[in-house]
Amino acid sequence: VRAPAEGCAVVQSIESRPNVMDGSRRRRRGPSSSVVSGAAFRILVLLLAIAVLVSCLLALRLEAIAADGRSLLDAPPRAARDEEAAPRQRQPHLHPKLPHLPAFPAIAGEEALRDGTLRGDRPTVAGVASVLYRHLRELHESNRRIAKGLRNGKRGGPRRRDEEAAEVRRSYFDLVDRNLRGMEDAYRGRPMFPIRRDGSVFVSVASFREHLLGETLASAFGQAARPDKLFVGVIVNNCFGTDDDFPCKGTAEVTGRDGRGLDVLRSVDGVADANHIETFCANSTFAGYCEAGQLRVLYVHEVDALGPAVARYYSSRLWGGETYFMQVDSHLRFARDWDVLLAEDLRLTSSFPRSVLSTYPPGFVNFRPDPPYLPGTRLCRCQIRVDEDYLPRVEMRGRSSVNETSPSQTPFMGAGLFFTTAEFLVDVPFDPYLPWLFMGEEAALSVRAWTAGWDMYAPRRSLVGHQYRPVRYGNPHYWDIWGKFYRRPQMEDRLSPTTHDRIKVMLGYPEVTSVASGGVAGRRVASNYSLVELDKYGLGSRRSRQEYLQFAEIDLDKRTCGGLEWCAEGTLQ
Numbered sequence: 001v002r003a004p005a006e007g008c009a010v011v012q013s014i015e016s017r018p019n020v021m022d023g024s025r026r027r028r029r030g031p032s033s034s035v036v037s038g039a040a041f042r043i044l045v046l047l048l049a050i051a052v053l054v055s056c057l058l059a060l061r062l063e064a065i066a067a068d069g070r071s072l073l074d075a076p077p078r079a080a081r082d083e084e085a086a087p088r089q090r091q092p093h094l095h096p097k098l099p100h101l102p103a104f105p106a107i108a109g110e111e112a113l114r115d116g117t118l119r120g121d122r123p124t125v126a127g128v129a130s131v132l133y134r135h136l137r138e139l140h141e142s143n144r145r146i147a148k149g150l151r152n153g154k155r156g157g158p159r160r161r162d163e164e165a166a167e168v169r170r171s172y173f174d175l176v177d178r179n180l181r182g183m184e185d186a187y188r189g190r191p192m193f194p195i196r197r198d199g200s201v202f203v204s205v206a207s208f209r210e211h212l213l214g215e216t217l218a219s220a221f222g223q224a225a226r227p228d229k230l231f232v233g234v235i236v237n238n239c240f241g242t243d244d245d246f247p248c249k250g251t252a253e254v255t256g257r258d259g260r261g262l263d264v265l266r267s268v269d270g271v272a273d274a275n276h277i278e279t280f281c282a283n284s285t286f287a288g289y290c291e292a293g294q295l296r297v298l299y300v301h302e303v304d305a306l307g308p309a310v311a312r313y314y315s316s317r318l319w320g321g322e323t324y325f326m327q328v329d330s331h332l333r334f335a336r337d338w339d340v341l342l343a344e345d346l347r348l349t350s351s352f353p354r355s356v357l358s359t360y361p362p363g364f365v366n367f368r369p370d371p372p373y374l375p376g377t378r379l380c381r382c383q384i385r386v387d388e389d390y391l392p393r394v395e396m397r398g399r400s401s402v403n404e405t406s407p408s409q410t411p412f413m414g415a416g417l418f419f420t421t422a423e424f425l426v427d428v429p430f431d432p433y434l435p436w437l438f439m440g441e442e443a444a445l446s447v448r449a450w451t452a453g454w455d456m457y458a459p460r461r462s463l464v465g466h467q468y469r470p471v472r473y474g475n476p477h478y479w480d481i482w483g484k485f486y487r488r489p490q491m492e493d494r495l496s497p498t499t500h501d502r503i504k505v506m507l508g509y510p511e512v513t514s515v516a517s518g519g520v521a522g523r524r525v526a527s528n529y530s531l532v533e534l535d536k537y538g539l540g541s542r543r544s545r546q547e548y549l550q551f552a553e554i555d556l557d558k559r560t561c562g563g564l565e566w567c568a569e570g571t572l573q
Contacts, residue, residue: 093320129296135176203328205330223285233316234315309441317426329416333369393439408457
């Protein structure tokens with residue numbers, strides 16, 4: 001390669017050289033031959049000039065590299081640099097990656113990430129986790145203080161027990177207001193992150209001391225058609241054995257398999273729950289997904305369990321801009337290509353993109369992970385029972401037909417499995433003010449989604465299997481913590497009416513009303529805790545509550561649910 005000055009001088013000499021074909025020295029071969037020869041020479045000169053110019057520029061580049069003390073081989077290829085920088089430039093909210101291990105990990109730059117998220121101008125998934133972890137730390141300290149006070153105090157009568165419940169209730173709602181309300185308000189009415197249009201799927205998993213969590217994750221990634229587009233947010237609510245004030249009790253230990261191939265469990269004390277995130281990520285088949293940031297984990301102490309609704313609020317906040325949002329339980333098996341098949345069904349719905357697929361999956365024994373798949377089940381029945389505080393219980397009735405060309409509508413959503421577009425999170429944001437709630441969660445989801453203009457559908461195929469567990473199965477439950485740690489086994493019964501009333505006000509139960517309405521004679525007025533921020537986590541504005549009750553055939557005065565024949569027969573597309 002020429003030196004820069006010499007190379008550039010060559011360009012000048014060529015440009016200034018006279019045309020040797022001019023004048024009398026030009027051989028006459030006729031006009032056509034002369035024109036062609038002149039044109040060819042000019043092209044040759046132009047190509048030579050370009051070659052020399054490129055050599056000049058390359059020499060300048062080499063000289064600059066040498067001046068920096070770097071060799072050409074040390075400089076990474078441009079394509080490699082662009083590829084490395086592109087994800088951070090396109091998706092800055094995914095950096096830094098949220099650490100998935102160890103439990104309760106340190107997050108580098110936590111305070112700055114948290115502040116940027118709370119301001120609403122620089123949100124990141126790690127920043128959201130920082131907000132949630134700060135809340136969980138304060139919640140844990142509050143629960144420890146309350147538990148010690150209850151253990152050391154004397155048990156009193158009903159009035160004293162009501163005062164104890166009031167302290168627990170006040171502590172939780174104060175912490176939510178202080179730690180979470182600011183983040184919620186900062187992103188009200190808009191997605192926290194830009195929604196990608198690449199077919200990616202976010203799966204929200206709430207896990208409570210779950211021994212099948214690792215198998216569930218392995219099945220989700222292993223059976224997905226596009227595992228590179230799959231992202232999972234997991235709440236690991238375990239007993240970690242790190243707090244002497246709350247020793248581990250009732251840990252589920254697998255002792256074998258029964259005749260149907262299901263795990264046989266026994267309950268043991270003094271043993272911490274296994275961290276199945278660790279097991280999953282240690283598997284060479286799946287380790288790459290963990291390292292790529294496709295597994296986002298939030299750890300919660302067992303004593304801080306507040307029921308599935310709050311856990312699902314936490315996990316929904318680990319969404320990072322994926323196209324689709326899916327919510328599931330933590331003891332599942334997935335069918336082959338489940339991700340693309342669910343997305344296909346969703347796009348076939350007549351209300352797409354404002355549509356939700358939801359069902360109760362079949363049990364493990366009957367589940368088919370490969371074609372031909374079982375037909376999907378419909379959520380076409382509800383019951384209203386006195387022992388469940390008259391809150392609607394959603395149930396299965398009817399199956400989809402293998403000949404259906406598109407999914408049919410239902411009036412209900414199941415909290416253990418639904419699949420929709422990410423815009424759902426904007427219109428129906430998850431409610432952090434639903435602690436101590438089990439029954440009523442699905443009724444609230446259904447009426448909120450439908451009044452916000454979202455239609456619910458039964459998938460045509462059963463693409464997920466679920467392990468159903470009777471109480472005798474031996475799995476721990478979140479409400480067990482009151483007897484184990486607080487020595488108040490009936491505390492749940494005193495706390496849950498707060499959230500039950502929130503659902504009842506939402507659905508329009510005749511016996512309970514809100515303060516905002518001024519009260520109605522003969523009706524009980526719900527507490528302020530039942531009503532806090534209900535205008536933001538309540539009904540939508542596209543359709544009315546009364547229209548939903550007619551659609552779902554729910555009569556709250558008579559405490560009955562209708563037959564929903566149209567739903568069972570799949571007549572409404």
